[in-house]
Amino acid sequence: MFAARVSAARNVQRIARRSFATVVESSGVKVAAVDNGGPTSSLTVLVKAGSRYQPKEGVANALKNFAFKSTAKRSALGTVRESDLYGGILSSSLGREHLALTAEFLRGDEAFFLDVLTSYITSAKFTRHEFEEYVAPLIENDSAVAHSDPAIQAIELAHAIAFRQGLGASLYSPSHAPLSVTDVKEYAASVFNKGNVAVIGTGIDQATLSSLVDKAFANAAAASTPSTASTTYFGGENRIPAHGGQQTLFIGFGQAGAPSAELATLAAHLSPSPSVKWSKGLSPLAAALPEGSSVQSVYLPYSDGSLVGLLVQGSSPAAVKEAGKAAVAAIKAASKITQEQLTSAVARAKFAAASDIDTRQGLIATLGSKVLSGSDASAASLVSAFDAVNTAGFAKATSSLLSAKPTFVAVGDVSALPYADELGL
């Protein structure tokens, strides 16, 4: 009993060590750092420049792919070669709300890599020839990859019909988009300003990072942050033909407003993935799935909306139809959860939330937005939110979620894939 309590206390400490206890503003930019004692550091410049803010389709994707091209300080080649010499890795990733520019490197090289990241924010050149020679092929490649994966297609389409504008905007550029470098430049000018940027470091001291950020953003623009209409959930049904990939269904529900712990618990409850390798899992959904089909639970929280659902995939439309029926039954039965099922779902959701922030990407994806919005960015708060989940609250949250119009997407052989009403939605 005593031993258990000691280890629980140690766990809390361990979690605290992974979280950003303090968020400091240095010269208008939010800075958060956590030193977990590893041999490498990473820096992420997080910008509120995701696809929901883009004025034109595909611009956010272009801005992501323009990262690390020539700036006033160094050329694209110089950036790559110099980072090579330091042995660092540069990457950029785009979400619906944020654009993240990340550098991972050995301890001690933070001054150089922060300069690489911030010079894109403050002094990128956005030349036309770079757009045409280097960026356009990357944009095209992103779209091609998204187009060849029915799961990505289904999730993109689900966002579009669930939220329409704002969060509904695609992360990818439509093929043959009439996109020019001027569009990208204008978008960059509107989003790359001090109030819209957070710098997040891991494996680096907060004071060091703050002073470096102070210098780097000394003469950055301070304009207003981009605005977007608040999210509304619509829902609906859509089907797109696709060939070659798996037959895919997305059955989901969305909600406007801040994501709640209940929805994360629901996603954990619906998830049929087993906790032990080579087993089928104990959930009723897992037992009902036919051979050759799989179901993943999808939980996508955003700052003012969330999407919860099941992604059903299979090799044949018939198998997908059967699996889809089981998935719908599982979703409908979710509000009649027993106490034991809830306890297990809460435990799994808690573990998922805590293990998410174990990795660097997860840490930035989960806590980065909180740093940027100035809310509590500690890992403990992430986990403790689940303590308040109880059966009555869960049932209420779930039934209000399920009372909305479902979002149903079918990708694949549309002549054979089921419609929403055929699955009992």
Place this chain on the structure above:
Amino acid sequence: MFGPLSISWASQVKASRSLYRWVKPIANWYADASRYRQFGFKYDDLLMEENPTVQRALGRLTDRQAYDRAYRLKRASQASILKQPLSKDQWTKAEEDTPYLQPHVNNVVAENVERQKWDNVIVKRN
């Protein structure tokens, strides 16, 4: 040795006002006397394009610039076949004779120089 991509004193001449005042009329006279404007060319059309550097720079022209360049080259070839300059209204005016390609070539050259620098860099860690 001579030509648009060779050694140029233009920047030095431009920097000194008195020198510029002396040299500019001669330069104007020379540009007219070399008669490329009478064939509808711009000076940058005369750049030797049979090398990778200028080919890369040509790829950076806007569509409009590329079409106009192709048109000027065709019109001048036709005039060359007829063995006479274009009619006077089609001559390139001095103010139209802008360096539309030279800046791109300079950028490509600078990129090549930088690539060479990085290929031969000696790393010292202090």
